[in-house]
Amino acid sequence: MVDSEQIGNNAENTAGQADMLNKLKQSLKSGNALNVSAKEGEASNGGNAIGGQGGNNGKKRVTNVGHKVVGSDVELDTLRQLYLPKDPTDRIVHDDGTVSFIHAKSFLPVRMLRASERQRILVTGGAGFVGSHLVDRLMLMGHEVIVMDNFFTGTKTNVQHWIGHPHFDLVRHDVVDPFMIEVNQIYHLACPASPPHYQYNPTKTVKTSVMGTINMLGLAKRTKARFLLTSTSEVYGDPEEHPQKETYWGHVNPIGPRACYDEGKRIAETLTYSYMRQNDVDVRVARIFNTFGPRMSPADGRVVSNFIIQALKGEQLTIYGDGQQTRSFQYVHDLVDGLILLMNKNFTEPVNLGNPEEYSITDFAEMIRNRVSPETPIKNLPATMDDPKKRKPDVTRAITYLGWRPAFSVQQGLEETIECMDPMQLLMHQNTMYDDDFDQDDQDFNSPKRPGRKPMPTSAAARKAQNREAQRAFRERKERHLKDMEETVKKLRTDRRATLRQRDAYKSRAEQLRIQNWYLKGLILTLQLVCMQHKVVIPPHSPFLNEDALCEIAKVVAPEVIESYVKAASPSGITKGDVELPVKPEPTTSNDAIYIDEDMAPDSPYSPAPRMEPNWQTQQHKGTNVKQEDNNISTTDFNNSASEQQPPRQVNLAAIQHIKLKIAMDEFFTSTQSPTTGMQPTILQLAVTHDPRIDLVPTAYMRDRMILFQDLYDIDELVETLVQGAAFMGGDPTDKMCWLVPRELVTKYWYLASASHDLNVIGSPKAQARLAAIRNNESNMVAHMSVPISPRADMGHQNSNRREYFESIPPINSLSPMDSMSPSNQSFYPQQNNYPLPPR
Numbered sequence: 001m002v003d004s005e006q007i008g009n010n011a012e013n014t015a016g017q018a019d020m021l022n023k024l025k026q027s028l029k030s031g032n033a034l035n036v037s038a039k040e041g042e043a044s045n046g047g048n049a050i051g052g053q054g055g056n057n058g059k060k061r062v063t064n065v066g067h068k069v070v071g072s073d074v075e076l077d078t079l080r081q082l083y084l085p086k087d088p089t090d091r092i093v094h095d096d097g098t099v100s101f102i103h104a105k106s107f108l109p110v111r112m113l114r115a116s117e118r119q120r121i122l123v124t125g126g127a128g129f130v131g132s133h134l135v136d137r138l139m140l141m142g143h144e145v146i147v148m149d150n151f152f153t154g155t156k157t158n159v160q161h162w163i164g165h166p167h168f169d170l171v172r173h174d175v176v177d178p179f180m181i182e183v184n185q186i187y188h189l190a191c192p193a194s195p196p197h198y199q200y201n202p203t204k205t206v207k208t209s210v211m212g213t214i215n216m217l218g219l220a221k222r223t224k225a226r227f228l229l230t231s232t233s234e235v236y237g238d239p240e241e242h243p244q245k246e247t248y249w250g251h252v253n254p255i256g257p258r259a260c261y262d263e264g265k266r267i268a269e270t271l272t273y274s275y276m277r278q279n280d281v282d283v284r285v286a287r288i289f290n291t292f293g294p295r296m297s298p299a300d301g302r303v304v305s306n307f308i309i310q311a312l313k314g315e316q317l318t319i320y321g322d323g324q325q326t327r328s329f330q331y332v333h334d335l336v337d338g339l340i341l342l343m344n345k346n347f348t349e350p351v352n353l354g355n356p357e358e359y360s361i362t363d364f365a366e367m368i369r370n371r372v373s374p375e376t377p378i379k380n381l382p383a384t385m386d387d388p389k390k391r392k393p394d395v396t397r398a399i400t401y402l403g404w405r406p407a408f409s410v411q412q413g414l415e416e417t418i419e420c421m422d423p424m425q426l427l428m429h430q431n432t433m434y435d436d437d438f439d440q441d442d443q444d445f446n447s448p449k450r451p452g453r454k455p456m457p458t459s460a461a462a463r464k465a466q467n468r469e470a471q472r473a474f475r476e477r478k479e480r481h482l483k484d485m486e487e488t489v490k491k492l493r494t495d496r497r498a499t500l501r502q503r504d505a506y507k508s509r510a511e512q513l514r515i516q517n518w519y520l521k522g523l524i525l526t527l528q529l530v531c532m533q534h535k536v537v538i539p540p541h542s543p544f545l546n547e548d549a550l551c552e553i554a555k556v557v558a559p560e561v562i563e564s565y566v567k568a569a570s571p572s573g574i575t576k577g578d579v580e581l582p583v584k585p586e587p588t589t590s591n592d593a594i595y596i597d598e599d600m601a602p603d604s605p606y607s608p609a610p611r612m613e614p615n616w617q618t619q620q621h622k623g624t625n626v627k628q629e630d631n632n633i634s635t636t637d638f639n640n641s642a643s644e645q646q647p648p649r650q651v652n653l654a655a656i657q658h659i660k661l662k663i664a665m666d667e668f669f670t671s672t673q674s675p676t677t678g679m680q681p682t683i684l685q686l687a688v689t690h691d692p693r694i695d696l697v698p699t700a701y702m703r704d705r706m707i708l709f710q711d712l713y714d715i716d717e718l719v720e721t722l723v724q725g726a727a728f729m730g731g732d733p734t735d736k737m738c739w740l741v742p743r744e745l746v747t748k749y750w751y752l753a754s755a756s757h758d759l760n761v762i763g764s765p766k767a768q769a770r771l772a773a774i775r776n777n778e779s780n781m782v783a784h785m786s787v788p789i790s791p792r793a794d795m796g797h798q799n800s801n802r803r804e805y806f807e808s809i810p811p812i813n814s815l816s817p818m819d820s821m822s823p824s825n826q827s828f829y830p831q832q833n834n835y836p837l838p839p840r
């Protein structure tokens with residue numbers, strides 16, 4: 001269990017790690033943090049080496065590596081360019097999490113070799129830690145290199161700086177499977193080398209060692225290539241001889257956890273020499289001792305990378321066992337030198353390649369701790385099984401036959417390795433697949449989960465459980481996604497239906513407007529023709545003719561025209577004497593004022609100035625009380641006498657009525673598509689000046705009468721009665737037969753109706769049939785039965801209004817016969833039934 005205090009401390013540690021690493025790097029460059037005492041020309045082995053043959057005492061700081069004799073010599077700085085961490089220049093990482101790769105690439109210069117000197121070299125495992133350094137050197141030497149790797153422990157990043165080079169090829173291939181290629185040399189490195197890696201899948205490790213080596217030896221046999229096997233110090237097992245010479249046969253537990261690797265390499269050596277003896281394959285065998293250097297993965301699990309990372313992160317250094325076991329560590333460039341020398345020298349016996357600088361693991365841990373972070377604690381964990389107690393190479397053979405000895409001190413190698421640790425990689429390196437090797441108590445971090453693949457559990461059961469969990473999560477995600485999709489589709493369908501409905505409504509409205517437009521154009525044309533016929537000059541269009549305009553018009557038209565206009569606009573319709581030009585109304589702030597258009601309001605900045613409405617727009621209406629409430633305009637108290645004192649109102653009743661009538665008429669004409677000849681102006685309309693509202697009364701007969709008797713009635717009251725009470729029964733709206741009007745209209749304004757028509761209509765079978773149909777709600781006519789003209793009546797109200805309206809009508813046979821044409825004779829009208837009659 002990790003206690004909460006420790007978690008808190010660890011969280012702080014994590015936050016400061018990036019800073020800490022950067023500081024370390026900085027100070028490392030200036031040689032301070034690690035207390036590095038190794039200077040050029042100064043002997044140094046850190047004082048911890050157990051010493052031995054070929055020790056590093058007195059070693060100079062290395063600046064050049066390789067051997068001229070085989071052409072592998074190169075400056076260390078050149079190699080450093082290939083592995084020192086730097087910002088990648090071949091890509092641009094974008095803020096949205098995408099990356100653009102740039103193809104333009106420059107490579108380090110490689111040696112120019114004659115064709116006869118240039119070798120085609122296959123490096124199996126060439127993308128791994130050791131393999132990639134070998135590839136760098138072979139490339140710089142001017143050879144053609146083919147890297148084969150299955151990327152189990154290797155990465156493309158290790159060799160990416162050569163990808164695209166004409167001398168370089170990269171093949172993703174598992175060496176367990178046969179591979180055909182024409183080559184001159186084969187460096188066979190492919191096999192995981194770190195104990196946690198090779199013990200992860202022991203069977204695969206054995207297959208890789210055995211089948212991989214057979215495949216490569218077969219290839220060498222066929223192509224007559226020279227074959228170099230990278231064997232290991234592990235073939236000596238837990239050695240009883242110290243230091244280990246190549247002649248020592250080893251001490252290996254064939255059934256232990258390390259056997260897959262130890263025995264695999266031993267059989268690989270057996271196979272190599274079998275092919276040599278049996279098939280004349282030109283072979284080399286290198287027995288590699290513990291090696292470290294740049295490009296070691298933070299997840300490698302071997303002691304050098306583990307200790308460096310732990311020290312850099314301020315974690316406990318983990319020593320397996322008592323720490324008295326020894327190892328000899330060599331820097332990777334020395335190993336690569338040895339491998340190239342071995343390949344190119346004529347020596348077929350196995351050769352140890354290692355640095356005899358020997359350390360106990362405890363000493364090595366303290367050395368790294370003291371040089372990186374002295375406060376870092378060291379912790380002992382249980383020993384791993386079959387862990388060799390000591391290991392140190394006898395490199396006499398390498399010195400004698402190859403002229404090779406390790407050049408790098410462990411200190412210099414460590415400096416370079418630490419310098420090359422990528423801080424980002426270190427921070428990412430938490431909870432690796434090997435965490436299970438440690439007790440839970442030893443987990444320094446309870447780090448937040450990182451996105452991406454989970455670490456691979458070590459046990460098969462845990463892997464299965466992880467797979468099951470992943471599959472379940474995937475299923476759930478899929479189901480959620482499908483559900484979301486279904487809902488989206490449903491919503492889109494609903495939206496589509498609504499949009500289609502709206503589109504249809506717009507279409508039909510557009511069609512109505514088109515017809516209305518056509519009709520209005522026709523009307524204007526007709527009016528123009530009439531005006532031409534009667535030599536009337538049409539004044540320019542203006543919603544309100546002001547004083548100036550009227551004076552202007554008066555210059556070109558007869559004075560009677562102006563007089564007519566003013567007369568029509570005056571409330572009484574009577575002018576006294578000379579023409580009375582309308583006066584400009586006083587601006588009002590009364591709440592009762594109704595402005596048809598906001599722009600026409602006196603206060604509006606858009607109001608045309610000077611502007612003067614005709615008087616009829618601002619008159620006070622006798623007996624009429626118009627209120628504006630919730631946009632509803634109600635007219636009440638028709639019968640109030642003129643004597644009743646009403647406060648003066650700036651009410652535009654005439655304009656409102658005009659608009660109501662106009663809207664209603666538009667509706668009729670667009671819905672019924674009836675012929676409109678009935679709306680053509682009558683002779684009286686053309687000849688006699690009259691209130692413009694009369695022009696909107698649908699029946700010509702009624703219009704004429706209204707003009708004739710316009711001095712006898714109150715136009716406002718009459719129009720209001722029509723607007724509120726007239727009902728359209730369908731058919732041609734200009735046909736008086738198609739209208740029902742309020743009873744009041746017939747009784748009060750009897751002179752506007754025709755008694756003979758009344759008789760004819762009521763007594764006619766046609767009227768009876770119509771009314772019967774209306775009452776029974778059967779006729780198609782009912783479907784487009786119209787309604788009170790009032791624009792307030794929407795469709796929803798129309799039906800109920802209509803029903804109530806016609807239900808109040810008695811059966812036709814109960815009506816009293818009209819026995820007189822006299823308007824004064826009230827028996828002429830169905831008194832008791834109180835039902836309205838259509839206008840004549």
Ligand SMILES: O=C(O)[C@H]1O[C@H](OP(=O)(O)OP(=O)(O)OC[C@H]2O[C@@H](n3ccc(=O)[nH]c3=O)[C@H](O)[C@@H]2O)[C@H](O)[C@@H](O)[C@@H]1O
Pocket residue numbers: 193194195232233234261288289290291292301302303304306307318319320321325327361384387388
């Ligand atoms: O590096 C190498 O060249 C060699 O590494 C391994 O050999 P081994 O000596 O077991 O390598 P490490 O895992 O680095 O272990 C070295 C010693 O350090 C100890 N160790 C390792 C890791 C750690 O965190 N703590 C720790 O005490 C191990 O128990 C062992 O005693 C491989 O088995 C060899 O094939 C290979 O040649």
